[in-house]
Amino acid sequence: MRRSSAAWIAPLIGVVLVLASISSVQLGAAIGKSIFDEISPAGLTFVRLLLAAAVMLAVARPRPGGWARSTVLDVVAFGAVLGTMNLLYYASLERIPLSVAVTLELVGPLAVALLHSRRIADVAWVLCAAAGVAIIAAQGFEGSLDIVGCVLALLAGACWGGYILLSQRVGAKVPGLSGLSAAMLVGALVALPFGAPAAVAAVAASPAVLGPAALVALLSSVLAYGLELLALRRISAHAFGVFMALEPASAALFGFLLLSEHVGALDAIAIALVAIASAGVAITATRARAPRAVTGPVDLPDGMPPIP
Template identity: 50%
Template structure:
């Protein structure tokens, strides 16, 4: 499952730290960053915390990347604008879902986005089997008719997953127009504008609280800067299918972060459902055919 794009690598190991360690560290960072964000919801609300995370991430990206707009094709700017809107909406709806349902459940439901992209862009019947397994897990998590799970939280997590799928497709398109992290940096600026209205309305002057600002910067660091840096480096040395399998562990590590930081103890039904989605996501990645070998010109 291609959750995030990157170049194919020739070998899994060979450098220190190993790329697998980098990916796992990035996953731990982003999930514990989400757990930290959830602890701030009582003070600033989900929308307010989204403002802090995306705002700080945008500032950091601008300072580090220094993207240029002059001379960029208007069509590319419109594309990066849509990319940013999708990124901002993904974060806002995910945090609103996280305010209502456990972290492990929210991340698992959100995985419908990248898993859906992987299946819909595939022509293999086997991927329909993985999709069916994931669907069973999602139905179990949604607890249809059971009343044990907040319905709005489930819907918001699935909507966030839809935006995640759109984010993947738009990131691929933007990568053809921008070099390095230029497109992501510009998109992050647009993304930071998405939660401003609801965030200011919800948090008001609390957004200027010094302690909240420091913690919000920590969320941005854990949820955006560290994972992006580690994954970018790992993708230079790691095959895409291995990367996809490792990323499939996100729901499980999200459940662990929710338990440790938030005290969210999941039941058997939720754990089985998370296991099904993890298995389906890993299965899609493991069974992907290798990319075609590049065609080289024959020498005379």
């Protein structure tokens, strides 16, 4: 009886942890967008990455002196993509609703997943995602959505795709969280020239802004990543990938609750199409992987990772 109970309790806890991670990421993003009047998107990006890097470095204590040159280059590239992705993503949030930005950004990892697939059935998921993006793009060209914001979100998604590939390479070369923590510092350095002046000015004008900025770093980076690692020890990576398709819906919920962002009918259809495509790719993935403890950058099947 105890064994049968444990057999379903562990996955159930894993599901709760995944949902908590998704909520943590999107709550952090919503809080971040809510303070754009006090600190610019670039300034918030810099503060978030810097604070998150400080926590991660204290926990992981990387020793790059013992790394091979190729490993160092991979970590630097990983961090550069991470920093650029966050700059683009927060810049898009200033122009378009949170749920739309998350939906468009999800196209990046979805594209990587599909590029790694040779299944004919995945053509349907390509068409499904393309239809969702086309609906959003049409609204952008009609003027109901900011087209520049949409482009920024898509570029952030492209960076997310690069993040996936580099995360896998770094995770294979550097044990534990050392590679990610070092990459986080590189990301903060990438954001420094764009965000540091704005961050300093914002803090000088209102020191209290550091509170919500620190909360964004905690929710969207440190806490979310820890919850993801715990979840992946209890559920399969494929199941995790399916649940990650809930990101746009979570973004819509927190956008409504904290930012009063209403999702129109067309936006809801577009979000649903991209989410269905993401879940479909994860469900139909056939490449099995042996269960293992996850201690480094998350490596999900066919390139479906969490939001960093």
